Amino acid sequence: MPAKKVLFDEDNPEWTEDDFARARPASELPPGMAAALRKPGRPPGSNKEAVSIRLDKDVLEKFRATGPGWQSRINEALKRARV
Numbered sequence: 001m002p003a004k005k006v007l008f009d010e011d012n013p014e015w016t017e018d019d020f021a022r023a024r025p026a027s028e029l030p031p032g033m034a035a036a037l038r039k040p041g042r043p044p045g046s047n048k049e050a051v052s053i054r055l056d057k058d059v060l061e062k063f064r065a066t067g068p069g070w071q072s073r074i075n076e077a078l079k080r081a082r083v
Helices: 017-022 031-036 057-065 070-080
Strands: none
Touching: 057 070
């Protein structure tokens, strides 16, 4: 099997030993910058739970057509329909 060609990216060079020696943990970044590096998604301690549910296509299409936040709107509709 032929060796893979390694591409060099000038905007993202491979780190050297000196780069690793100078590196600092994200906890030392300014607060605003550290927050930007956090993983997206629900914050820890949320009362939400990921589930899998089957919905009719037409129902799902209607909610998705309302744009971002459609899953939250489904959640609200289900809360209103509590039995």
